[in-house]
């Protein structure tokens with residue numbers, strides 16, 4: 294269990310960052326397997342806060358953050374004279390309005406239709422029925438590239454539609470919606486999986502399953518099978534046998550377990566997707582990922598396990614790696630695991646060679662030769678964070694944090710909020726306090742059973758829970774479009790975690806607000822995050838039921854008194 298994020302620990306995280314980089318590098322020199330060189334030392338499938346990404350963290354930092362803020366938010370300064378204190382009530386109204394309207398005017402739509410991307414008519418029809426009419430930018434870039442059978446690394450900001458960006462080309466090639474679906478009913482001698490999708494958490498895995506089921510429709514939904522941890526394994530194995538799915542979606546541990554037991558046949562698999570790939574590089578996934586990478590799409594007799602690379606063997610599969618945050622370790626992994634992969638971003642498709650020559654590809658990326666923390670570069674944070682987010686911080690004492698959260702929810706009239714904490718015990722206390730104050734709150738963390746987690750998530754999605762208190766478990770991939778507020782009740786350990794937490798709101802062009810509630814000694818951490826992300830995080834106060842942008846120094850003084 295990690296200690297609380299105290300000021301001292303924050304100092305350690307940020308101040309001693311260089312030492313951690315060196316430590317991380319030392320670890321990386323100890324490779325577990327030739328083909329798996331990039332696992333960092335920590336991380337958990339069920340998600341207590343980890344330092345995983347410290348080893349992945351950028352050594353770059355914007356020196357012109359204000360310039361970027363001007364561009365992103367239309368504000369010109371970080372200073373807020375008293376005369377410029379303003380209510381954010383208008384933002385609040387817009388948040389509610391954004392929820393009511395089905396149209397998303399700011400959505401990142403590029404191409405006019407899915408059919409112009411080369412998807413089969415059956416699939417396009419199904420998409421239209423499900424309300425997906427126009428592809429997003431990243432879908433417009435990724436779909437034709439994957440259809441051309443290229444391996445890809447897809448990087449685009451949270452909530453930009455990366456899931457469909459890889460699911461649609463896969464469903465064009467396999468299952469009942471594929472181009473020539475008449476061949477789908479061919480009797481199979483042996484049930485073979487054609488696509489394996491790996492996700493770091495059960496929730497994300499289940500979310501992807503639901504997305505595939507939606508597209509396959511009720512009569513064919515058994516063609517996708519979830520293999521997530523925490524669920525009954527023998528039931529999953531029975532379903533594999535009985536339903537003969539073509540797609541499996543799961544967590545690394547469970548997929549590897551069933552594969553090792555000889556009950557998952559993936560040697561002829563055509564697609565391997567690694568969703569949230571930078572998280573999948575974590576140390577605790579290394580053995581399971583090793584198994585998956587070695588067995589998915591590996592035709593028997595074509596290579597010896599563990600020696601494939603040295604013998605020039607290439608797996609006969611398409612490898613698709615996806616995340617909003619793509620550090621250089623992912624690029625290294627892609628070079629090792631994929632076949633001449635391309636980097637697909639919202640408006641570009643490039644070779645990986647172009648990445649290495651131009652340095653980091655986003656704020657979490659580091660070039661292999663950048664070793665000094667003073668070697669900061671400009672950070673295109675916009676690549677990882679949704680464009681319509683407003684970021685604030687509020688300073689208070691530890692014992693007043695939960696009350697600050699309550700005031701924040703009321704001030705913004707937020708209907709659906711996710712509040713992040715780092716430790717389960719404090720999280721439970723916070724839920725208790727919020728409930729005592731009449732707020733519909735619930736907890737979501739790894740100590741709960743899979744069933745309890747799904748029930749709570751459903752309640753949150755249905756609007757029965759107004760504030761969901763959770764930890765890093767929910768920071769990645771969780772898609773609740775209605776979520777209009779993210780609160781960091783405890784600060785994330787670094788900019789990568791901040792980006793994924795923040796990305797739970799403002800999805801697909803919607804507006805969203807992120808408020809970090811911190812103690813006075815932590816303000817410098819917020820400032821550091823602001824710099825690293827290249828965003829403006831404004832000081833705020835909650836007065837008379839409104840969120841007020843404050844004059845930063847004044848607020849700090851009043852808290853210190």
Ligand SMILES: Nc1ncnc2c1ncn2[C@@H]1O[C@H](COP(=O)(O)OP(=O)(O)OP(=O)(O)O)[C@@H](O)[C@H]1O
Pocket residue numbers: 424425426427428429432449450451452453454455456457616617769770771772774796800801
């Ligand atoms: N073309 C589209 N039209 C309308 N809605 C879409 C479209 N593509 C995706 N969506 C919806 O947008 C939301 C966000 O998509 P998705 O979860 O794939 O984002 P993401 O980029 O993977 O985010 P994250 O990085 O947080 O995992 C989902 O609710 C999805 O159903």
